[in-house]
Amino acid sequence: MADDQTSVREGLAVLLGGLPEIDVAAAAADGEQVLALVAEHRPDAVLLDLHMPVLNGIETTRRLRTLHPHVAIVVLTTYLEDAFVLDALRAGARSYLTKDADRKDIANALHAATQGLAVLDPRVRTTLMRAAAAPAPAAPAAAPPLPDGLTQREAEILQLIAQGLTNPEIAARLFLSGHTIKTHVNRIFAKTASKDRAAAVGYAQRNGLG
Secondary structure, three states, X not given: OEOOOHHHHHHHHHHHHOOOOOXXXXXXXXXXXXXHHHHHHOOOEEXXXXXXXXXXXXXXXXXXXXXXXXXXXXXXEOOXXXXXXXXXXXXXXXXXXXXXXXXXXXXXXXXXXXXXXXOEOHHHHHHHHHHHHOOOOOOOOXXXXXXXXXXXXXXXXXXXXXXXXXXXXXXXXXXXXXXXXXXXXXHHHHHHOOOOHHHHHHHHHHOOOO
16 A cells, blocks of 8 residues: 555555455555565555655656556545546546545455456546546647757646746656756756746747746
């Protein structure tokens, strides 16, 4: 299981550890710990929060599906926004529950996930129905090339810098680690010949990215 809150991890360990046919192999506080512990213990399923430091739940799900495709992923989170639900399921989560689920619901979801079945919070099913009913978006016009070899991600981060966001705020907005954001910012500075954030903001404004 994985959750960034110690009290939640300990509570889930007690809650699930007392259920038949469920053994809690390990508990993680962030996504990178999840990857390491899954490689070590080879569990049947992972109970995963979405909001975690270092590596968020959605990116952790993507990496687990690539590195350990046999592991069933059950999301247990407070988030019910459409974007979180769809991103998690597209990344490879098999089930999606909210933290008001009781231990029977969680246990059923874990057992079902290991058998290839999905268990979804009723409100999540509503999200999927809305997504299925939505008309397909029109194909977007080709975007003009970005200046100085900037990638789309770098341009997105540059726009957020121009809006006055700090690195931690950008990391939270984009669900990336602080280290990843710092790497992107350094590349942006190099490509735009900016010595600091103020210079980068000026560059963004001159090039229509601010």
